[in-house]
Amino acid sequence: MNFSAITPAVEADGLVKMFGGQRAVDGVSLTVPTGSVYGVLGPNGAGKTTTIRMLATLLRPDGGSARIFGHDVMSEPTAVRSLVGVTGQYASVDEDLTATENLVIFSRLLGLSRAAAKRKAAELLEEFALTEAANKPLKNFSGGMRRRLDLAASLIAAPPLLFLDEPTTGLDPRTRAQMWVTIRRLVREGSTVLLTTQYLDEADQLADRIAVIDRGRVIADGTADELKASVGTSSLQLTLVDRARIGDAQQVLAQYLDVEVTVSPEAARLTAPLTDPSVTPEILIRLRDDGIGVDELTVSKPSLDEVFLTITGHVAEDDAERNVA
Amino acid sequence: MTTTLEAPTRTGTPPAAVERIGVGQAVRNSLTMAYRGVLKIKHNPEQLFDVTLQPILFTVMFTYIFGGAISGDVQSYLPVIIPGILVQTVIVTSIVTGTQLREDMDKGVFDRFKSLPIARIAPLAGALTADMVRYGIATVLTFVMGYLMGYRPGGGFLGVVGAGLLVIGCSFAVSWIFALMGVLMSKASAVQGVSMLILFPLTFMSSAFVPVDTMPGWMQAFVNVNPISHLVNAARDLANYGTVGSHFVWSIVGAVAIVAIFAPLTVRMYMRKA
Numbered sequence: 001m002n003f004s005a006i007t008p009a010v011e012a013d014g015l016v017k018m019f020g021g022q023r024a025v026d027g028v029s030l031t032v033p034t035g036s037v038y039g040v041l042g043p044n045g046a047g048k049t050t051t052i053r054m055l056a057t058l059l060r061p062d063g064g065s066a067r068i069f070g071h072d073v074m075s076e077p078t079a080v081r082s083l084v085g086v087t088g089q090y091a092s093v094d095e096d097l098t099a100t101e102n103l104v105i106f107s108r109l110l111g112l113s114r115a116a117a118k119r120k121a122a123e124l125l126e127e128f129a130l131t132e133a134a135n136k137p138l139k140n141f142s143g144g145m146r147r148r149l150d151l152a153a154s155l156i157a158a159p160p161l162l163f164l165d166e167p168t169t170g171l172d173p174r175t176r177a178q179m180w181v182t183i184r185r186l187v188r189e190g191s192t193v194l195l196t197t198q199y200l201d202e203a204d205q206l207a208d209r210i211a212v213i214d215r216g217r218v219i220a221d222g223t224a225d226e227l228k229a230s231v232g233t234s235s236l237q238l239t240l241v242d243r244a245r246i247g248d249a250q251q252v253l254a255q256y257l258d259v260e261v262t263v264s265p266e267a268a269r270l271t272a273p274l275t276d277p278s279v280t281p282e283i284l285i286r287l288r289d290d291g292i293g294v295d296e297l298t299v300s301k302p303s304l305d306e307v308f309l310t311i312t313g314h315v316a317e318d319d320a321e322r323n324v325a
Numbered sequence: 326m327t328t329t330l331e332a333p334t335r336t337g338t339p340p341a342a343v344e345r346i347g348v349g350q351a352v353r354n355s356l357t358m359a360y361r362g363v364l365k366i367k368h369n370p371e372q373l374f375d376v377t378l379q380p381i382l383f384t385v386m387f388t389y390i391f392g393g394a395i396s397g398d399v400q401s402y403l404p405v406i407i408p409g410i411l412v413q414t415v416i417v418t419s420i421v422t423g424t425q426l427r428e429d430m431d432k433g434v435f436d437r438f439k440s441l442p443i444a445r446i447a448p449l450a451g452a453l454t455a456d457m458v459r460y461g462i463a464t465v466l467t468f469v470m471g472y473l474m475g476y477r478p479g480g481g482f483l484g485v486v487g488a489g490l491l492v493i494g495c496s497f498a499v500s501w502i503f504a505l506m507g508v509l510m511s512k513a514s515a516v517q518g519v520s521m522l523i524l525f526p527l528t529f530m531s532s533a534f535v536p537v538d539t540m541p542g543w544m545q546a547f548v549n550v551n552p553i554s555h556l557v558n559a560a561r562d563l564a565n566y567g568t569v570g571s572h573f574v575w576s577i578v579g580a581v582a583i584v585a586i587f588a589p590l591t592v593r594m595y596m597r598k599a
Binding site for chain 1: 342344353354432436438439447
């Protein structure tokens with residue numbers, strides 16, 4: 001397949017957004033091929049939402065450029081808006097109205113006739129299992145219901161490109177699973193999706209390609225497998241009884257795993273990517289032989305933290321912590 | 326890769342986009358947004374407290390306080406005060422448009438309005454249009470109170486309706502000023518405060534409550550050019566005599582000028598703050 005012949009759904013080139021002297025987005029470049037699911041992975045405050053808001057014409061970039069299906073977000077905002085649907089982290093639906101009224105108004109704004117708007121609203125409510133709550137004011141809706149309604153509202157015009165900003169943050173596991181099912185169905189039906197998430201797991205489940213973003217920059221980009229390969233399939237975490245032996249333990253790990261070991265001396269903890277978990281017993285035996293006491297040992301699949309550790313060499317931080325620093 | 330000749334399927338051609346929004350669509354979008362505003366009023370009828378209580382309270386209060394002193398008795402003061410209080414009440418009500426817009430814009434739903442391919446003016450124009458319902462309620466209640474106190478307008482039913490529509494239309498125009506403040510200021514209470522500060526002198530230093538010739542010369546100079554005076558006099562002409570004159574023309578000119586200046590300015594600021 002010759003992808004270069006096809007206009008990508010999203011082409012962002014060095015996007016910059018300043019917030020009061022701070023570079024919230026600092027030169028983000030992305031290319032999302034049409035028909036794919038693209039995951040943007042990063043901690044709170046990394047610039048994910050700001051990037052999406054610029055791509056959706058909700059924020060004006062301070063630098064760089066972006067095109068949606070070839071339409072420039074700054075010079076052709078109307079064209080862009082007619083091609084995208086946005087579902088925000090905070091449900092952008094009308095609290096004062098009922099679910100039906102919300103969908104009818106959005107449908108009318110998108111040019112549907114009164115009758116067609118009512119039909120569309122009923123259809124979407126049915127699809128998103130909201131029919132029972134159709135005529136209740138949103139004030140009584142749960143977080144999950146709100147989010148579903150929000151997504152339903154984004155689908156009225158069947159936009160060829162959907163931005164989903166942390167579609168499952170704050171949802172309980174059951175509702176999250178439902179959301180995933182819905183997103184997968186959309187993709188099957190041919191939508192291009194750009195979704196942001198804080199969970200590697202989610203990006204892994206849903207996205208064809210993932211960009212890892214930190215402090216307003218894209219720091220890695222690839223398929224989920226490529227990303228995971230870069231951090232090892234799992235990671236090994238060791239907490240020592242005696243903090244003083246941390247250097248010795250580090251040497252042992254480095255020797256067996258042949259990777260760089262991250263040390264957190266204050267916690268007497270060592271973290272290392274682990275390609276082959278079966279090597280763990282040998283490490284333990286060697287540590288016992290050397291007389292290095294182990295307090296706690298965990299082998300876990302890569303989390304966003306490990307991805308970050310590996311790629312950036314620093315731990316993923318929240319916005320709040322960064323401002324203090 | 327040798328599959329270049331294979332025609333790309335559904336992903337091949339970029340999807341068609343809406344390039345421009347015409348005036349027709351802008352009007353339809355605004356009306357839909359007005360419908361949203363009316364639904365909001367329907368779901369929160371307590372919002373209408375001010376427009377129901379204020380006309381009742383003010384009409385009774387001002388008429389009985391000033392009636393005897395200004396016109397000799399309440400009965401002969403009614404044709405003076407009712408159109409005056411009508412203008413004051415309805416114009417003051419338009420402040421609420423600014424404060425509510427401020428509160429509304431902070432809600433997440435405005436993000437969706439901004440992300441839709443609709444006319445940029447629609448969320449603002451719609452909110453302002455829906456508020457004409459509020460002005461309508463205030464207008465009807467003021468005239469009803471007047472009637473109960475013995476006001477029998479010489480312009481007849483049509484004159485009264487004409488005066489009411491004129492005042493509602495001009496208040497819609499004025500509400501664009503408060504909408505701009507709503508967009509510019511970060512707090513609803515600030516909008517309320519500044520708006521009152523502007524409207525209080527404007528409504529009182531007008532022909533709304535007392536004959537202009539009793540005021541000192543310098544104030545008369547202001548009162549006579551005050552657009553509120555023109556509106557009050559135009560409303561009196563219509564309600565009391567069923568006539569339209571130069572005051573009517575000035576009121577319309579003023580209203581159109583305000584909309585022409587403030588509507589584009591407000592939309593611009595609204596977009597910039599986006």
